[in-house]
Amino acid sequence: MSHSARLAEGTADLAAQVGGGTVTVIAAGGTDDVTAAAGADLKAVAKAAEEAWHASKLGDPTRVGG
Numbered sequence: 001m002s003h004s005a006r007l008a009e010g011t012a013d014l015a016a017q018v019g020g021g022t023v024t025v026i027a028a029g030g031t032d033d034v035t036a037a038a039g040a041d042l043k044a045v046a047k048a049a050e051e052a053w054h055a056s057k058l059g060d061p062t063r064v065g066g
Contacts, residue, residue: 001028001029001040001045001048002028002029002030003029003030003031003038003039003040004029004030004038005027005029005030006029006030007029008027008028008029008030009027009029011027012025012026012027013025013027024052024055024056025052026048026049026051026052026055027048028041028044028045028047028048028049029044030044
């Protein structure tokens with residue numbers, strides 16, 4: 001989770017590479033507010049956490065998304 005969508009996506013990509021495909025990483029960052037330079041969308045964070053949980057339950061540890 002980051003206040004910057006681009007930073008969250010890059011960090012998720014790096015974490016997935018370092019994890020060697022053994023972890024579920026879902027990016028959550030930024031806000032839908034186009035007037036804000038940075039921010040957090042709590043719904044996006046909750047959705048990413050739910051997606052990661054479901055991916056781990058479904059045996060898909062390599063899923064990376066945002």
